[in-house]
Amino acid sequence: MASEKQGEYDFIVVSNRLPVDRQTSPDGTEYWQASPGGLVTALEPMMQASGGAWVGWPGRPDLEFDPFDHDGMHLVPVSLTAVEVERYYEGFCNDTIWPLYHDVIAPPSYHRVWWDAYVRVNRRFADAAARLAAKDATVWVHDYQLQLVPMMLRESRPDLTIGFFNHIPFPPYGIFSQLPWRRRIIEGLLGADVIGFQRVGDAANFSLAVRRLLGHSVRRAGAIDIEEDGKPFRRVISRAFPISIDSRAFEEVAKRPDVQARARQIREDLGNPKKILLGVDRLDYTKGIQHRLKALGELFAAGELDPEEVSFVQVASPSRERVETYRQLRDEIELTVGRINGDFGSIRHQPVSYLHHGYPRDEMVALYLAADVMLVTALRDGMNLVAKEYPAVRFDEDGVLVLSEFTGSADELRTALRVNPHDIDGLKAAILEATRMPQADRRRRMRAMRRRVLENDVARWSSSFLDVLREARGNSAARDESHVDPVLEQAGSGA
Incomplete structure (x- = not known):
């Protein structure tokens, strides 16, 4: 067990969750296990090389954990009470911000007691990072749960270089303006030197909110000029940095003989x-699972797809099961799956296999290899990394990706079959095209997607963000002297 070393860390990551999960072995012994996910993969080498610290919630309420070291990283748990989990996380984060930022697909709830908890928890995260940070350290804050942390850090530690990355969409102003605490959120984010978004449109939405709510001018390449007493004070860079995956690691797993054998076994089963x-999603109303089920049901009913010759596998990992909206969604999906299988299934074959649990990476890669068509029909998604994982593993250059135009991945994977998931007829047509596409066309499209995913991996994402962050902060002295900084203009134009 390691003690918290105050003021010793030059690089700090702050996220809602730590990069580890608390596990219990069969003999009752508890231990920490690294969490799967692109963020951990991207930042772990940097954390290990720099001796950095990671601040986050360990995932269990009402428990205090001392700081500890794991795989070369210093981890600092932030405790939350059960009430705070209910109000800050399940409430404000996932029943206010999440639906609001996803185009109000589900109605957000606005409760002042939730907002108060959000402010209180953000303060706790900010205080933990401020204690750990060495002079002139870099702090990278992540995602919608911690939007107030940048300004809280800026006020307590003006020497810090602060970055923020928003992993989910940022909504148009007409939607964002519904939030009662809209100004406080924008002010909180503007504490950062660089604010990253998944898509160019998200950065533009944020810039408009800044202009409308605070009156700051937004210059070329997302440079936001903040004035104090009518004079230039700070410049914030707001830009798109589309996140990616550890594509080589996924490809390596796909080439393993045991994983390929498992893919063949899945087809046989x-x-x-x-x-x-195949559909692979967290069980969430933003993912468009009902839309793809509706399209498939209609294709079976019309005889355009033979339910005896087609299998649809839907993996829906559990999510936020204490939130009523998610419980209702699960019931609706399971009812629809049962109806399709009842109408079109037989004793020997069920056209839809619905799997409501998560799987380890090896099993997911085997599913990707077994699938002829990958369906990503999200109604709104910051990026959707499943859409990148599928081409990453298809070293055989086969398979077809049907991809919603409302995902960040659609900006990069241009040769996917793009769909508007609200257009059920268009979605049906895309599914039919995917199942009938000639091999030469499949390979041409897959080669282009693989090239993109392999070149723009998660390491390139993190380095591009941090390069711009270092450059932006490195020119802070010049910003104080001049309203226009040509180096910053260049930093904001692209990484």
């Missing part, structure tokens, strides 16, 4: 259908 369609 499904009865060796002519086509396997």
Whole structure:
């Protein structure tokens, strides 16, 4: 067990969750296990090289954990009470911000007691980072749960270089303006030197909110000039930095003989259908699972797809099961799956296999290899990394990706079959095209997607953000002397 070393860390990551999960072995012994995910993969080498610290909640309420070291990283747990989990996390984060930022697909709830908890918890995270940070350290804050932390850090530690990355969409002003605490959120984010978003449109939405709410001018390349007493005070860079995956690691798993054998076994277990369609999502109303089920049901009913020759596998990992909206969604999806299988299934074959649990990476890669068509029909998604994982593993250069235009991945994976998931007829047409596409066309499209995913991996994402952050902060002295900084203009134009 390591003690908290105050003021000793030059690089600090702050996120809602620590990069580890608390596990219990069969003999009752508890231990920490690294969490899967692109953020951990991207930042772990940097954390290990710099001796950095990571601040986050360990995932269990009402428990205090001392700081500890894990895989070369110093981890500093921030405790939350059960009431705070209910109000800050399940309430404000996931029943206010999440639906609001996802185009109000579900109605957000606005409760002052939730907001108060959000402010209180953000303060706790900011205080922990401020204690750990060495003079002139860099702090990288992540995601919508911690939007107030940048300004809280700026006020207590003006020497710090502060970055913020928003992993989910940022909504148009007409939607964002519904939030009663809209000004406080914008002010909180503007404490950062660089604010990153998944898509160019998200950065533009944020810039408009800044102009409308605070009156700051937004210059070329997302440079936001903040004045104090009518004079230039700070400049904040707001830009798109589309996140990615550790594509080489996924490809390496896909090339393992045991994983390839598992992919063949999956096809056999499904009865060796002519086509396997796959959906992999967290169970969430933003993912468009109902839309793809509706399209498939209509294709079966019209005889355009033979339910005896097609298998659709839907993996829906559990999510926020204490939130009523998610419980209702699960019931609706399970009812629809049962109806399709009841109408079109037989004793020997069920056209839809619905799996409501998570899987380790090896099993997911085997599913990707087994699937002829990948369906990503999100109604709104910051990026959607499943859309990048699928081409990353398809070293055989086969398979078809049907991809919602409302995902960040659609900006990069141009040769996917793009769909508007609200357009059920268009979605049906894309599914039919995917199942009937000639091999030469499949390979041409897949080669282009793989090239993009392999070149723009998660390491390139993190380095591009941090390069701009260092450059922006490195010119802080010049910003104090001049309203226009040509180096910063260049930093904001692209990494």
